[in-house]
Amino acid sequence: MTKDIIEEHPIDAVILWVDGNDEKHKAKMLPYLEDKTKISSENFRTRYDQVNEIKFTIDSILKFAPYIRNIFIVTDNQTPNFLSETNKNESYDKVSIIDHKVIFEGYEKFLPTFCSRTLETCIHRIPNLAEHFIYLNDDFFLIKETQPEDFFKNGYPVLRGKWQKFDENKFYKKFKKPRIGHKSAQQLAAKLAGLNKYYNFKHTPHPLRKSTFETYFKANREVFLENIKYKFRNPNQFLSQGLANHLEIKNKTCYFKDDLQLMYFRSYKKPLYWYRFKLNVKTKGKLFLGLQSLDRSPPHILDYILKWLEKRTS
Numbered sequence: 001m002t003k004d005i006i007e008e009h010p011i012d013a014v015i016l017w018v019d020g021n022d023e024k025h026k027a028k029m030l031p032y033l034e035d036k037t038k039i040s041s042e043n044f045r046t047r048y049d050q051v052n053e054i055k056f057t058i059d060s061i062l063k064f065a066p067y068i069r070n071i072f073i074v075t076d077n078q079t080p081n082f083l084s085e086t087n088k089n090e091s092y093d094k095v096s097i098i099d100h101k102v103i104f105e106g107y108e109k110f111l112p113t114f115c116s117r118t119l120e121t122c123i124h125r126i127p128n129l130a131e132h133f134i135y136l137n138d139d140f141f142l143i144k145e146t147q148p149e150d151f152f153k154n155g156y157p158v159l160r161g162k163w164q165k166f167d168e169n170k171f172y173k174k175f176k177k178p179r180i181g182h183k184s185a186q187q188l189a190a191k192l193a194g195l196n197k198y199y200n201f202k203h204t205p206h207p208l209r210k211s212t213f214e215t216y217f218k219a220n221r222e223v224f225l226e227n228i229k230y231k232f233r234n235p236n237q238f239l240s241q242g243l244a245n246h247l248e249i250k251n252k253t254c255y256f257k258d259d260l261q262l263m264y265f266r267s268y269k270k271p272l273y274w275y276r277f278k279l280n281v282k283t284k285g286k287l288f289l290g291l292q293s294l295d296r297s298p299p300h301i302l303d304y305i306l307k308w309l310e311k312r313t314s
């Protein structure tokens with residue numbers, strides 16, 4: 001996409017965010033939990049708790065993807081502290097808060113929801129969302145200058161991942177208890193698209209087209225309704241971005257890229273020097289950084305990573 005094409009076909013960014021530390025949010029969630037003790041479970045809390053890393057997600061987009069037109073943060077009656085009226089400055093003029101009620105207009109009976117897969121099914125309903133948009137989790141960061149072509153080529157999404165068989169078609173999987181997670185939700189999406197294998201995409205920013213969602217859900221309203229009815233993550237749910245990807249693949253309206261260009265941490269149990277080495281040496285050639293469950297990081301490692309992000313995105 002050249003500059004002229006970007007002006008004609010703008011790209012937006014969408015981020016889901018929740019401040020799970022907010023006592024009001026916990027109180028809203030509690031009545032819907034069958035097991036009330038979950039509210040204090042570390043494994044449960046890590047899906048919601050945050051360490052203000054959303055600021056660096058936004059700063060990284062502003063610095064390394066200045067062509068992004070709008071940045072939409074989808075929240076449940078919350079606002080990140082750095083965007084509050086007392087703290088917000090003009091450098092964040094591109095950023096807008098979109099409440100859950102906005103994307104659930106007409107379907108308010110399904111609120112409140114605390115499930116990212118439910119919310120992802122509705123992000124294409126953000127008012128004035130561009131046809132081309134990038135969906136990111138709030139623990140993802142751009143760490144190097146990007147170009148529109150890193151996400152869209154000739155108007156089509158650039159997909160990063162690799163082909164895999166469905167679990168039921170893998171011999172060794174037949175002897176293991178099925179795991180319900182990111183991969184299984186992608187497999188459900190691939191099956192909805194009518195494919196006999198799935199394109200396993202990793203935790204990178206996802207380039208998506210609004211019309212892909214609109215066309216499919218208009219023709220398959222029952223699929224949309226089934227996926228948005230859950231308050232918490234459910235094994236019957238598919239990944240909406242996975243559905244979009246597989247529909248693009250089926251329609252031959254996408255490009256594939258084998259190199260994820262990703263640095264990804266899922267735990268923080270190694271010594272500090274390991275993270276120093278990874279962030280300062282091994283990020284060469286990488287565009288993206290994913291920091292899953294950063295709230296579970298030991299304080300000294302968390303402090304180093306947050307300072308590294310601040311320096312990188314400032």
